[in-house]
Amino acid sequence: MDEAIDTAMRLFHARGYDAVGVAELGAELGIKPPSFYAAFGSKAGLFERALRRYAAGEANIFARAQADGGGVAEVIERTLRLAARLYPERGGVAGCLVLDGARNSADPEARALTAALRAASVSALREFIAGEEPERAGALAEFVMIAMMGMSAAARDGADEAALTAFAEMAGRAFRRELAAEG
Known part of the structure; x- marks a missing residue:
């Protein structure tokens, strides 16, 4: 889970929220859309986790x-x-x-x-x-x-x-x- 959030954080940071799709996130994380939604609820749910990780760090x-x-x-x-x-x-x-x-x-x-x-x-x-x-x-x-x-x-x-x-x-x-x- 930590690695998935770090990967999403890097993608969102590099290109912005709208430019990163669920299919790309799933491919980068090595999971299919049903697993993605089960784990994060939504793209925005993963974005929120990535933002919180980012803001809590360096x-x-x-x-x-x-x-x-x-x-x-x-x-x-x-x-x-x-x-x-x-x-x-x-x-x-x-x-x-x-x-x-x-x-x-x-x-x-x-x-x-x-x-x-x-x-x-x-x-x-x-x-x-x-x-x-x-x-x-x-x-x-x-x-x-x-x-x-x-x-x-x-x-x-x-x-x-x-x-x-x-x-x-x-x-x-x-x-x-x-x-x-x-x-």
Whole structure:
């Protein structure tokens, strides 16, 4: 089961939810459609498991940045720099599965799954930022999320680590200025 979820995660991340079909998933996993549906319920069910595995692992950039400690500005800057390092294409995969895996998907369930994880990420950012700037934590958290979404999309469009790092550094400085500004 773990191997199946990892395989699905790689496929969804590389090509997006809509571009990966049940037949392809079954072939990659070595199972027929009835077994696929018995194991996962639906393609969206497997996507949800893949998203949760992805978000709980090394791809949780903000949690990794937080683990090294520091103040809000330092952690956010570290988050952006880490995204710049991880988002460029490696082995046919670029960007963030949570941010881009269901972008423009025709499937409302897939879009809802990624939207829920993005909302949880914004909430975690807001809660962390509120420790230093409670009045503007929501707007600052949205700033960070929009920056991360842009970086992920740019990586999927071919931006390399140097370009993303330059952006991350500028966004980090802008965040620091905003954090210091009077509301």
